[in-house]
Amino acid sequence: MAVVFEKTKGLTDVPFSYCPGCTHGIIHRLVAEAMEELGVLDKAIGVASVGCSVFAYEFFNCDMQQAAHGRAPAVATGIKRVHPDKVVFTYQGDGDLAAIGTAEIVHAAARGENITVIFVNNANYGMTGGQMAPTTLIGQETLTTPYGRKAEVNGYPIRMSEMLSTLEGVAYIERTAVYDVKHVIQAKKAIKNAFLAQIQKKGFSMIEVLSTCPTNWGMTPVEALKWVKDQMEPYYPLGVYKNTLEEVK
Amino acid sequence: MAVVFEKTKGLTDVPFSYCPGCTHGIIHRLVAEAMEELGVLDKAIGVASVGCSVFAYEFFNCDMQQAAHGRAPAVATGIKRVHPDKVVFTYQGDGDLAAIGTAEIVHAAARGENITVIFVNNANYGMTGGQMAPTTLIGQETLTTPYGRKAEVNGYPIRMSEMLSTLEGVAYIERTAVYDVKHVIQAKKAIKNAFLAQIQKKGFSMIEVLSTCPTNWGMTPVEALKWVKDQMEPYYPLGVYKNTLEEVK
Amino acid sequence: MEERIIFAGFGGQGVLTMGLIITYAGMLEGKNVSWTPSYGPEMRGGTANCNVTVSDDEVGSPVIIEATSVVVMNRPSLDKYESYVIPGGKLFVNTSLVDRKPQRKDIEVYEVPANEIASELGNLKVANMVMLGAFVEATKVVKMETVLKALPEVFGKGKEHMMAINEEALEKGAELIINMVSTK
Amino acid sequence: MEERIIFAGFGGQGVLTMGLIITYAGMLEGKNVSWTPSYGPEMRGGTANCNVTVSDDEVGSPVIIEATSVVVMNRPSLDKYESYVIPGGKLFVNTSLVDRKPQRKDIEVYEVPANEIASELGNLKVANMVMLGAFVEATKVVKMETVLKALPEVFGKGKEHMMAINEEALEKGAELIINMVSTK
Amino acid sequence: MAKVLMKGNEALAEAAIQAGCRHYFGYPITPQNEVTAYMAKRMPEVGGVFLQAESEVSAINMVYGAGGAGARVMTSTSSPGLSLMQEGISYLAGAQVPCVIVNIMRGGPGLGDIQGAQGDYFQSTKGGGHGDYKLIVLAPSTIQEMADLVQEAFDIADEYRNPVVILGDGMLGQMMEPVDFENVKKTKRNLPEKTWATTGRGNREHRNVINSLYIDPPVLEKHNYVLFEKYKRAEQNEVRYEMVNCDDAEVILVAYGTMARVAKNVMNIARREGHKVGLIRPISLWPFPKEPFKKTVDQVKGYLVVEMSMGQMVEDVQLATECKKPVHFYGRPAGMIPEPSVMLEKIKQIAGGAR
Amino acid sequence: MAKVLMKGNEALAEAAIQAGCRHYFGYPITPQNEVTAYMAKRMPEVGGVFLQAESEVSAINMVYGAGGAGARVMTSTSSPGLSLMQEGISYLAGAQVPCVIVNIMRGGPGLGDIQGAQGDYFQSTKGGGHGDYKLIVLAPSTIQEMADLVQEAFDIADEYRNPVVILGDGMLGQMMEPVDFENVKKTKRNLPEKTWATTGRGNREHRNVINSLYIDPPVLEKHNYVLFEKYKRAEQNEVRYEMVNCDDAEVILVAYGTMARVAKNVMNIARREGHKVGLIRPISLWPFPKEPFKKTVDQVKGYLVVEMSMGQMVEDVQLATECKKPVHFYGRPAGMIPEPSVMLEKIKQIAGGAR
Amino acid sequence: MAKVIFNEDLCKGCELCVNACPKKIIEMDMSKINVKGYYPATVKSENMDKCIGCAFCAMMCPDTVITVIK
Amino acid sequence: MAKVIFNEDLCKGCELCVNACPKKIIEMDMSKINVKGYYPATVKSENMDKCIGCAFCAMMCPDTVITVIK
Ligand SMILES: Cc1ncc(C[n+]2csc(CCOP(=O)(O)OP(=O)(O)O)c2C)c(N)n1
Ligand SMILES: Cc1ncc(C[n+]2csc(CCOP(=O)(O)OP(=O)(O)O)c2C)c(N)n1
Ligand code: SF4
Ligand code: SF4
Ligand code: SF4
Numbered sequence A, B: 001m002a003v004v005f006e007k008t009k010g011l012t013d014v015p016f017s018y019c020p021g022c023t024h025g026i027i028h029r030l031v032a033e034a035m036e037e038l039g040v041l042d043k044a045i046g047v048a049s050v051g052c053s054v055f056a057y058e059f060f061n062c063d064m065q066q067a068a069h070g071r072a073p074a075v076a077t078g079i080k081r082v083h084p085d086k087v088v089f090t091y092q093g094d095g096d097l098a099a100i101g102t103a104e105i106v107h108a109a110a111r112g113e114n115i116t117v118i119f120v121n122n123a124n125y126g127m128t129g130g131q132m133a134p135t136t137l138i139g140q141e142t143l144t145t146p147y148g149r150k151a152e153v154n155g156y157p158i159r160m161s162e163m164l165s166t167l168e169g170v171a172y173i174e175r176t177a178v179y180d181v182k183h184v185i186q187a188k189k190a191i192k193n194a195f196l197a198q199i200q201k202k203g204f205s206m207i208e209v210l211s212t213c214p215t216n217w218g219m220t221p222v223e224a225l226k227w228v229k230d231q232m233e234p235y236y237p238l239g240v241y242k243n244t245l246e247e248v249k
Numbered sequence C, D: 001m002e003e004r005i006i007f008a009g010f011g012g013q014g015v016l017t018m019g020l021i022i023t024y025a026g027m028l029e030g031k032n033v034s035w036t037p038s039y040g041p042e043m044r045g046g047t048a049n050c051n052v053t054v055s056d057d058e059v060g061s062p063v064i065i066e067a068t069s070v071v072v073m074n075r076p077s078l079d080k081y082e083s084y085v086i087p088g089g090k091l092f093v094n095t096s097l098v099d100r101k102p103q104r105k106d107i108e109v110y111e112v113p114a115n116e117i118a119s120e121l122g123n124l125k126v127a128n129m130v131m132l133g134a135f136v137e138a139t140k141v142v143k144m145e146t147v148l149k150a151l152p153e154v155f156g157k158g159k160e161h162m163m164a165i166n167e168e169a170l171e172k173g174a175e176l177i178i179n180m181v182s183t184k
Numbered sequence E, F: 001m002a003k004v005l006m007k008g009n010e011a012l013a014e015a016a017i018q019a020g021c022r023h024y025f026g027y028p029i030t031p032q033n034e035v036t037a038y039m040a041k042r043m044p045e046v047g048g049v050f051l052q053a054e055s056e057v058s059a060i061n062m063v064y065g066a067g068g069a070g071a072r073v074m075t076s077t078s079s080p081g082l083s084l085m086q087e088g089i090s091y092l093a094g095a096q097v098p099c100v101i102v103n104i105m106r107g108g109p110g111l112g113d114i115q116g117a118q119g120d121y122f123q124s125t126k127g128g129g130h131g132d133y134k135l136i137v138l139a140p141s142t143i144q145e146m147a148d149l150v151q152e153a154f155d156i157a158d159e160y161r162n163p164v165v166i167l168g169d170g171m172l173g174q175m176m177e178p179v180d181f182e183n184v185k186k187t188k189r190n191l192p193e194k195t196w197a198t199t200g201r202g203n204r205e206h207r208n209v210i211n212s213l214y215i216d217p218p219v220l221e222k223h224n225y226v227l228f229e230k231y232k233r234a235e236q237n238e239v240r241y242e243m244v245n246c247d248d249a250e251v252i253l254v255a256y257g258t259m260a261r262v263a264k265n266v267m268n269i270a271r272r273e274g275h276k277v278g279l280i281r282p283i284s285l286w287p288f289p290k291e292p293f294k295k296t297v298d299q300v301k302g303y304l305v306v307e308m309s310m311g312q313m314v315e316d317v318q319l320a321t322e323c324k325k326p327v328h329f330y331g332r333p334a335g336m337i338p339e340p341s342v343m344l345e346k347i348k349q350i351a352g353g354a355r
Numbered sequence G, H: 001m002a003k004v005i006f007n008e009d010l011c012k013g014c015e016l017c018v019n020a021c022p023k024k025i026i027e028m029d030m031s032k033i034n035v036k037g038y039y040p041a042t043v044k045s046e047n048m049d050k051c052i053g054c055a056f057c058a059m060m061c062p063d064t065v066i067t068v069i070k
């Protein structure tokens, strides 16, 4: 009998620290598989951000740096400018990327910095116990929007993929989800495309992944998947927002 | 004989500190006239940013705060949340707003913060002697792009009006210029519209004004106007990018 | 009088609540009290504990190194906290989930099969209340009646339906100690 | 020997350059030198000045309070810096743009109609060179021939066409002093 | 209102609201998240404003705007967040904008850990930001005191037109103790009206301007002297400390915040063992209390400074004692609690004459 | 190469390039703009990278990335910019990333002014960022020394895996003096290979990780001790200072950077007037030189610390002298130069026995 | 014929695999608690032959618990 | 009949008004230097009656030098 599916070499043996059913784990696996399949693990340098995925530096089986909250794109820029031929990526949450790190992500994109960003949008700050993120939906209850997010007070959720796609330096942006197998497969394809854009030196690439936070959403993991599909996806449409990739076989 | 044109009450008696022919002076006047004509001078609170216009707090004839570099939208937010019925505006350069202050402007816009932003785009950092700004054109020589701005190294100029218009909290955004009388008149109309949006509590409003920096561009003031028209305007198209205003007579 | 108590177990076993109830009851009885929880990501499916002090005097260090009592709800907590008990102090062990005996001989050990009793009561979630009943009976840090007064305050609105079973669990735990002592 | 010199005037009058030439020449003559400019937004159409020290010893404070010489190219600079000259020191005044006499009696004053001479030479921009010629002749801080060597270094490429008139201006300034002294 | 059992973070937040704070700007960070969450819940109830900023940098600048506009305003954060606020803090001090800044410290440097620690003493007391300025820094050691000092902090901020820092740690933020809000002192100060605030000009004769730029050095220098006159007043009037058992003490422990509670325990144990040990607990870390050292320096054999850090306040103690007696130090960083047994050992050594 | 006349900012930049720095990230700010401009021009010529960041916050984090990736990397800024870098600096120290950070100080607090000043001494030497860490801080006082110390700074950074700060001021940045780059010492240290850098794993056995997070307090504590072992080594080996005329001095001036040049002048004047005056010039501000004070404290009547600030280094001098002799202070903030006549007056008072 | 293997001690009992399996053969083993304190997922041996080796379970598992062979 | 009045001491000699005037009647007065050190803009008295009071000059002046009456 042949192995149909096994754990990728792109991950270390350290067990994930995520809550049960948190899709950070799936996304980690996809990134690791993409790197393994593209054969870039030995020249990859990843940047972990501050959020639940802060320990990503223990999980990805490649060189890693841990960046200050929101600054992963700046750290990745520093690395990439030293090693332009290595594959550099960041793994960032929505609080990290869309709140405190707004300037860094916008300017990395505008510079066309030749890095790949994995952007995990779970509509809240998981690590700190479930506060509002810039991506929190209107009406969504969080620790800091106990009466539900109100547009008049907190403004509107930001669609980062759309916003960043207005910038010329961007080579590839796609929004994906991992709430079922079909979307997991598509997400992996997207992540591979993003790395390919970097390998082809096209410029900045980012994959936004709609993810769950069952713990802070107060749902079972299965309910959480459904919430992504029913509540998040309508506001955050999936799809390719920018693509300058050369066709590859 | 009647007075056809005289200095607005919206400005103090302090002479401008700008270089000869710098259009910061024209833009100041338009903002002040707009406030005077809308009758809001006594309830206006302005925020000066860091750049050549840092001394704006001496020029506008209303209460003013001087903000740290890039943080004017945050300062304005603080003010507006204390005095929601006052008219709060910021006056920011392109280094201030589009570089160091990127997070603050994006989030003020996303929040639909009910303030008015005057954004003076002169394609460089005037105050510090003419370095590259995020808005510096490809090929443009500055102190920090002595060989001309190169897309591969410094990325692409950011079109802030376009980018911010993707955000839902935005009520009004228009890009204008002041290189001739016709455009000066249009810019003033735009600035009035932005204040009106605030008065109508529509949310965030911003007027981008293409401006000159004859000193650092190494041109005469008249040449500088022409450069705005010939070089800047094609990359930064003028026009209304977002408008949720109710029609006013 | 100063009681310094550590409650420890898996996250989800309700050890923070146990501590909180004692703290609240202590306050109701006019004592000086302090409650300090563990916090942070290790809580995520990891272990939890809290330090509780109930004292006639001002409460000094909120962090307990020399505990008058320790309550352990699982094995890792026994391993970690057995040494914290002062000589002559009390150690409460949830034998349902702890598969070894304590090694200390200079302390009083109370063995409480809390999960089993709770499951007899029909709700595994009240294992902590069983243990708490035993603890209160054995230590008399606070009166059982004050604990009953503290319960609704700590649980807050919406948990009224749980009161009966919580009280029953407390009683069962207390009974266990009464029987233990009388048979000693 | 330590010469501490302040050059001051409007921005655009070339006072920083005057200082730089002396500094450069001093360095060429093996002296210890230091040049400190004013900077910042007040330069924008405002006043400019620089502090130059030429010394046999290590240069101490780069900021000059007790100047051996002061060169003022306009009226505000005279008002500000007249008091900086040490007793017995030298003050050079561009009388073309300064409409009052210095008040100090304990110093040597040199009156140089620099703009007028420059305009006679056909280029207002070399007023600073006229003044510099006078200054060098009167102070001998550095040799005129070293100044001539320093010129191309300070002006850099692309200004070769200005050399002749610059030299002429320096000479005119120097002549003025020579005549002044001989007529004294 | 009877005593209520509350987390330090929550007591602090409630006390702020009772002190008239109606504007809070902050950004989540452990271990102060309960402040943010509490404000999010309570502010709408009292008609106040809770706004989650996009970062600590923005939060502190919103504080600047709101404080400059005349509001009682607060922000709270923990160590890395406070580092991000340093530019803003320097501006607040320079422009004389009153506000309250809470730092619930954790282990550092960098991302460090999230346990309560005291490694930010220098940052708050000496100046983490640029330029010559001072913050008034208060360090509570009980939950009741957290509530009490917050009230005081707003008053001090308004009286001096200066930012006031509440320097707590993760332990104080997370622990629960009973608090009596009746107890919280109501303002007794004669606070000046905020005639300088940017409220819109209205009928006012002059424009109000909030600013820290003085491009002409002599003017900035004058402004610096104005600030330092104010600081001198604070040094005279705002010093706070607690002395316990110092009358006959041969060895005096010096500690603040959570650490002082541990030190008090150790002092009691040492007393029971027959050692004459006292405790000085600085409550205001700036202005640093020099009097208790002046009063005791002749009588003691030495001081033992204990900190949950590698040693920071110890320098101020050395300066306050004018080096007349040995100042010993024992500390642990990273959120580890210095061990009572080690403290006892050191006390004995000092009592025995160790230098 | 003969002596060249250069601005301090430019000499610094050129020296960095000659020291092998090939990566510079920065953001414009007066009075250090010439560093940025010079790097923009020169880096492409030597195949290096100049990148203008979108802010100082980004710049310092780019430095983190590049330094962690093994490069010799530098940033430069002035006071407000350094405040914005504090979080990043704490991370750099925590993760042990070598780099050189230049602060060309100006007057503060807040926006202040743009004249050279020395108000950021505390920020750099005590810790403007959060947590327990130390930066090695070098303060040049001539343009030649700016060049020399930059070379040294890169070596120290690499040897200790720690950020090194060059603390200059606007005056030093803007003034021109002749520099001899031959003079710049070439590295003599035996620098370890950067086997820890994230260069991509390649054939390496282990993964390299740059990190400052140690969530378990005992582990973080151990890491803190590792850092402080390193700092202790630095305290032993990296102390730098200059002593002038101290042998027979009754009064010793203490000053660093630009201020030390003024002090030297005053010392000479005082000597001419017959006063026995010396000068101690700390070059490393951290580790602070204690030896020159140990050596002189018995012989002098007192020290006069002069700073272009309201008084910051004075505390370190008090600590270094162990309060054995009076330490007097005279300073002016805001970019104003303390007046020689006042200094002379004070010298005479101290010589006369003033306490 | 296909087979799934659970690295049981890594399982957090989230049930995403249960939810994903088209054959509905995965269930939680309530008879044991793993080292992490969860009831782990399992396929009863009698159901294993219904497995089609589609690996849907493995693709949805966030904790890389599952290996699939065929 | 219209007239422009220059607040001469505020003028920085930038010539934007010169450039804007449709009647081309504004010029720089090279005969004097104002307090700021610039040659100020002016309309020669013989040209003033050509002024149409359009205020273009005033609208382009960055330093609020010009008042227009009509
Ligand atoms: C400067 C700073 N501010 C705040 C924090 C606290 N903090 C840690 S994680 C986090 C939010 C993470 O949210 P997100 O990026 O959405 O990641 P998630 O946990 O949801 O995956 C915050 C605010 C910090 N560590 N540093
Ligand atoms: C934190 C900080 N960084 C840098 C500076 C220096 N600085 C002053 S103005 C300026 C740029 C201003 O450019 P812009 O906003 O475009 O305004 P302009 O002068 O062009 O009108 C900079 C970088 C500062 N004051 N504070
Ligand atoms: S808190 Fe939320 S995002 Fe973080 S690990 Fe748990 S479920 Fe995932
Ligand atoms: S430097 Fe440029 S932007 Fe600034 S005042 Fe001068 S011309 Fe205007
Ligand atoms: S491989 Fe497919 S059929 Fe088999 S257990 Fe997994 S999901 Fe079910």
Ligand code: SF4
Pocket: A021, G006, G010, G011, G012, G013, G014, G015, G016, G017, G018, G040, G041, G060, G061, G062, G063, G064, G065, G066
């Ligand atoms: S998806 Fe993975 S972790 Fe979740 S229950 Fe199934 S095997 Fe366990």
Ligand code: SF4
Pocket: H002, H004, H020, H021, H022, H023, H024, H025, H026, H043, H050, H051, H052, H053, H054, H055, H056, H057, H058, H068
């Ligand atoms: S008002 Fe019109 S016509 Fe008259 S001077 Fe001005 S621009 Fe010329």
Ligand code: SF4
Pocket: B021, H006, H010, H011, H012, H013, H014, H015, H016, H017, H018, H040, H041, H060, H061, H062, H063, H064, H065, H066
């Ligand atoms: S536009 Fe104004 S400032 Fe410029 S020349 Fe004309 S009058 Fe003078």
Ligand SMILES: [Mg+2]
Pocket: A051, A093, A094, A095, A120, A121, A122, A123, A124, A125, A126, A133
């Ligand atoms: Mg998130």
Ligand SMILES: [Mg+2]
Pocket: B051, B093, B094, B095, B120, B121, B122, B123, B124, B125, B126, B133
């Ligand atoms: Mg600009």
